[in-house]
Amino acid sequence: MDPVSVGLVGAGPWAEMAHAPMLAKGPHTRLAGVWARRPEAAARLGAPVYERIEELFDNCEAVAFCVPPAVQAELAIKAAAAGKALLLEKPLADSIEGARKLAEAVAEHGVASQMILTMRYARQTRDFLARCREIDPFGGHAANISGVLLGDHPFGTPWRKERGALLDVGPHVIDLLDAALGKVTGVRAHGDARQWTGLLLEHEGGAVSEASLCMAAPGDTPPSYFAVYGRGGSAVLEAFDDDPLETVAEEFARTVRQGGGHPLDAAHGLRLQEIVVSAEEQLAGP
Structure with a gap:
C-alpha cells in the first residue's frame, strides 16, 4: 500500500x-x-x-x-x-x-x-477490552488525575483552563468505559469541571461505572486507572509499553x-460529545 x-x-x-x-x-x-x-x-x-x-x-x-x-x-x-x-x-x-x-x-x-x-490504540488496552468481554462485566471505575491546569504546563491551554478536565480527558475516559462495559446510555455528574468532576455512567445492558476527572492536582499524580468487574472475574488496564x-x-x-x-469515527466522536455536554450542563446547574 x-x-x-x-x-x-x-x-x-x-x-x-x-x-x-x-x-x-x-x-x-x-x-x-x-x-x-x-x-x-x-x-x-x-x-x-x-x-x-x-x-x-x-x-x-x-x-x-x-x-x-x-x-x-x-x-x-x-x-x-x-x-x-x-x-x-x-x-x-x-x-x-x-x-x-x-x-x-x-x-x-x-x-x-x-x-x-x-488509549484505544495501545496493545494493553486491546488486551484489557478482550478480557472485559470474557468476564460478563457489570461495573467498573476509572480515574484520570493530573496537574495540567497548574503553572505553565505546555498543555494548560486557554480552552482547557476554561472548560477543564471534562472536555479534555473526559472523551478518553468515557470512550474506554463505553468500550469495556457497553454503550453509555446515561450520565450523572457532580463537582466542578475545573477542579474535581465525578461521573456515574449507565451502560446498555445494566452495567454501571464511576469516573473521577481532575487536571488541577498539585504534585506527583498516579497514572490513569481503569478497572472492570464481572461475573467471571476482573480486568485492570496495564501501563503502556508501546x-x-x-x-x-x-x-x-x-x-x-x-x-x-x-x-472511532466522527459519528462516535459526536456521541462522546453528547455525553460530555450532558455532564457539563449538570455541573452548570439550573
Missing part, C-alpha cells in the same frame, strides 16, 4: 511532539505539508509550509488536525468539503452544535474519518484506502 499523503493543520506542542513525527515516520503515511496560523512554528516540523489552507488541501489526500476544538470544527468541515479524509483530535468540537455540523459534513461528503483517542501512535497511523492509512469504516 502506498503511503497516504497527510497534511497537518496546527503546529503547537502536541503537533510537534506527536502528530508530525507520527505522520512523517512512515511507512503507512507521509507528512505532505503543514498549515498553521503561526508559520514560524510550522516551519519547525520539517515539511512544506503552506500560506493558505486550501493549498495544503490541494497537496494531500487526507488532513490531520492538532488545533483547539473550535478551530478543528471549523476547518475540518472545509477539509471534508474538499473531499479529504480526516484524522481528528478529541473532543470533536467545542460545542455540541459544532460537533454535529462536523459529523454531518463527514456524512454529507462521504469522507473517511478517524479520531485519535490515543507507542499507540504507530497504530494510529497504520489504521488511518487503512481507513483512508478503504474509504471509511473505522469504529
Whole structure:
C-alpha cells in the first residue's frame, strides 16, 4: 500500500511532539505539508509550509488536525468539503452544535474519518477490552488525575483552563468505559469541571461505572486507572509499553484506502460529545 499523503493543520506542542513525527515516520503515511496560523512554528516540523489552507488541501489526500476544538470544527468541515479524509483530535468540537455540523459534513461528503483517542490504540488496552468481554462485566471505575491546569504546563491551554478536565480527558475516559462495559446510555455528574468532576455512567445492558476527572492536582499524580468487574472475574488496564501512535497511523492509512469504516469515527466522536455536554450542563446547574 502506498503511503497516504497527510497534511497537518496546527503546529503547537502536541503537533510537534506527536502528530508530525507520527505522520512523517512512515511507512503507512507521509507528512505532505503543514498549515498553521503561526508559520514560524510550522516551519519547525520539517515539511512544506503552506500560506493558505486550501493549498495544503490541494497537496494531500487526507488532513490531520492538532488545533483547539473550535478551530478543528471549523476547518475540518472545509477539509471534508474538499473531499479529504480526516484524522481528528478529541473532543470533536467545542460545542455540541459544532460537533454535529462536523459529523454531518463527514456524512454529507462521504469522507473517511478517524479520531485519535490515543488509549484505544495501545496493545494493553486491546488486551484489557478482550478480557472485559470474557468476564460478563457489570461495573467498573476509572480515574484520570493530573496537574495540567497548574503553572505553565505546555498543555494548560486557554480552552482547557476554561472548560477543564471534562472536555479534555473526559472523551478518553468515557470512550474506554463505553468500550469495556457497553454503550453509555446515561450520565450523572457532580463537582466542578475545573477542579474535581465525578461521573456515574449507565451502560446498555445494566452495567454501571464511576469516573473521577481532575487536571488541577498539585504534585506527583498516579497514572490513569481503569478497572472492570464481572461475573467471571476482573480486568485492570496495564501501563503502556508501546507507542499507540504507530497504530494510529497504520489504521488511518487503512481507513483512508478503504474509504471509511473505522469504529472511532466522527459519528462516535459526536456521541462522546453528547455525553460530555450532558455532564457539563449538570455541573452548570439550573
